[in-house]
């Protein structure tokens with residue numbers, strides 16, 4: 382990205398989006414989509430990239446700012462703190478030349494219309510540049526500011542991944558790679574790799590996941606050869622294990638119980654080259670529209686039902702399922718690289734409620750499974766509380782539930798099921814438990 386040609390408008394839109402996330406608790410995806418909608422594509426991409434870098438490191442940057450201020454900012458000046466963090470992110474995590482970052486951030490300070498903002502931004506950013514080594518050393522002293530991660534999440538990561546904790550925490554500060562899923566029913570991974578290479582797109586076969594290709598850099602999906610024809614989709618390698626583990630057979634009656642936006646729905650159909658009687662259920666009708674778009678592109682069909690999994694009387698026709706994927710709503714901490722606002726917006730107190738919901742959804746889904754049928758419980762959470770703790774407690778008193786071995790490479794065994802550590806071989810963090818209903 383050419384930083385020199387990027388002026389204050391993308392910076393202003395970045396600040397507007399960051400203010401909505403940090404000061405109002407809005408989702409970054411929504412705020413960025415709104416605030417960059419009217420920018421030319423290149424500037425919108427620049428603005429989004431800066432917002433991601435700022436949010437990814439916000440906890441550290443905010444601590445730096447607060448440590449340098451002579452007196453705390455007044456609540457009504459909170460936007461100045463956001464602006465300072467954005468400026469520091471440019472300097473420390475975005476590659477903007479120092480003088481340009483200071484000049485442009487100070488220029489932007491004029492627009493926030495708070496007395497003293499321009500002087501404060503100038504002075505504080507210049508000081509940060511002078512003292513960058515000392516500041517970094519202070520921030521590296523404790524894990525919260527070293528990894529820009531809230532303490533409750535650090536504890537959860539350490540508990541779940543004691544042997545990989547530093548790597549997982551480090552991964553929370555990094556951008557995610559772009560990974561493709563190849564529709565192996567229609568093209569081999571090698572052939573797809575060659576098609577991409579012909580267009581100058583460098584893609585490496587993922588070492589653990591047979592359908593995955595990792596791109597060397599981000600690309601516009603619409604420009605990727607094979608995307609419009611449905612030969613490839615964008616999906617993290619860890620997420621690709623869902624359909625591979627459940628492995629529905631042609632002719633099976635399947636339920637994708639929390640389907641939207643449909644990444645895994647498409648893969649389930651690819652595994653049986655469309656020969657599934659698949660129902661894609663989601664409580665959110667709007668999001669289900671994205672499943673429809675995905676399947677249209679892939680040229681596969683499923684029945685799409687809007688409904689609450691925990692209230693099957695409203696939507697279920699009474700025919701049991703052979704295979705159920707329950708990709709449960711969760712803290713999404715395993716995909717924190719793609720949604721770094723989780724570091725700021727998710728709260729520890731959300732986790733027990735999520736776990737109770739996950740357990741209720743598991744019960745509801747299980748009751749729809751025929752004897753001999755298989756259910757895959759999946760989350761993109763790093764936390765035991767949403768993963769093996771939910772499944773182990775749920776299994777008690779259910780002798781008809783058999784835990785299937787699922788020793789996929791790259792996973793870490795749990796008491797029940799298997800977890801993938803965030804960042805392992807570039808993957809997102811995931812958890813899978815495959816259960817079979819005994820006759």
Ligand SMILES: C[S@@+](CC[C@H](N)C(=O)[O-])C[C@H]1O[C@@H](n2cnc3c(N)ncnc32)[C@H](O)[C@@H]1O
Nearest residue numbers: 639640641642643644645663664665689690708
């Ligand atoms: C983790 S996302 C699913 C991602 C999807 N499987 C994919 O691969 O693209 C969880 C989904 O569960 C849906 N959901 C939440 N509660 C639900 C419920 N009670 N019944 C059905 N769907 C629900 C949400 O609307 C959300 O789309």
